[in-house]
Amino acid sequence: xxxxxxxxxxxxxVEKEDVTLDCVYETRDTTYYLFWYKQPPSGELVFLIRRxxxxxxxxxxxxxxxxxxxxxxxxxxxxxxxxxVDSAVYFxxxxxxxxxxxxxxxxxxxxxxxx
Amino acid sequence: GAVVSQHPSRVICxxxxxxxIECRSLDFQATTMFWYRQFPKQSLMLMATSNxxxxxxxxxxxxxxxxxxxxxxxxxxxxxxTSAHPEDSSFYICSAREGQPxxxxxxxxxxxxxxxx
Numbered sequence: 001x002x003x004x005x006x007x008x009x010x011x012x013x014v015e016k017e018d019v020t021l022d023c024v025y026e027t028r029d030t031t032y033y034l035f036w037y038k039q040p041p042s043g044e045l046v047f048l049i050r051r052x053x054x055x056x057x058x059x060x061x062x063x064x065x066x067x068x069x070x071x072x073x074x075x076x077x078x079x080x081x082x083x084x085v086d087s088a089v090y091f092x093x094x095x096x097x098x099x100x101x102x103x104x105x106x107x108x109x110x111x112x113x114x115x
Numbered sequence: 116g117a118v119v120s121q122h123p124s125r126v127i128c129x130x131x132x133x134x135x136i137e138c139r140s141l142d143f144q145a146t147t148m149f150w151y152r153q154f155p156k157q158s159l160m161l162m163a164t165s166n167x168x169x170x171x172x173x174x175x176x177x178x179x180x181x182x183x184x185x186x187x188x189x190x191x192x193x194x195x196x197t198s199a200h201p202e203d204s205s206f207y208i209c210s211a212r213e214g215q216p217x218x219x220x221x222x223x224x225x226x227x228x229x230x231x232x
Binding site: 037043044045047050091095101102103104105106107108 | 149157158159160161164206208210212220221222223224225226228
């Protein structure tokens with residue numbers, strides 16, 4: 001069973017628009033971590049956020065914000081006032097204590113921000 | 116902050132040769148490292164978990180004899196693609212965990228792009 005679902009394969013927006021990337025996860029663990037990574041065209045993975053299952057507080061970091069809702073098993077990522085440099089592939093990932101905390105990635109969402 | 120370095124970043128080899136990719140944790144000791152593979156326009160798939168001083172744990176469907184993993188020290192894990200073929204061409208990314216197994220932070224290397232001709 002797929003554990004991390006990123007239903008949006010590709011999103012295109014115009015600069016300055018807000019955009020939300022969806023992530024739905026599946027786990028039977030009570031202790032788990034959720035992550036978001038950015039992968040620009042150069043290929044390296046850029047860590048954006050890690051959230052543990054006991055912390056449901058939403059987080060804001062500059063233009064980035066994350067909405068963690070255990071009731072819907074979702075961990076959505078919003079970019080406010082998008083910029084061309086935000087263009088990248090964004091991966092949501094899950095690690096579960098029972099599986100040694102190895103990361104399972106979603107399929108990724110390609111974000112294209114046009115000027 | 117902690118850094119994980121991979122070498123080489125790009126490698127081109129002929130079919131049938133073996134290629135070694137190194138993953139180093141530069142300023143922390145990593146008892147556990149992970150190797151991922153990413154095909155073009157696809158997600159990262161975990162290949163194996165590399166444990167210092169013991170055998171690697173491979174994910175289902177990954178050939179152990181094809182992808183040899185050695186974690187000889189707390190700062191170095193190597194992935195050797197043996198008798199490489201064009202279908203092995205991919206982007207290989209390692210990650211290393213700093214600190215405790217269940218709570219330690221995970222850091223990724225820059226990735227190594229393998230092209231087999």
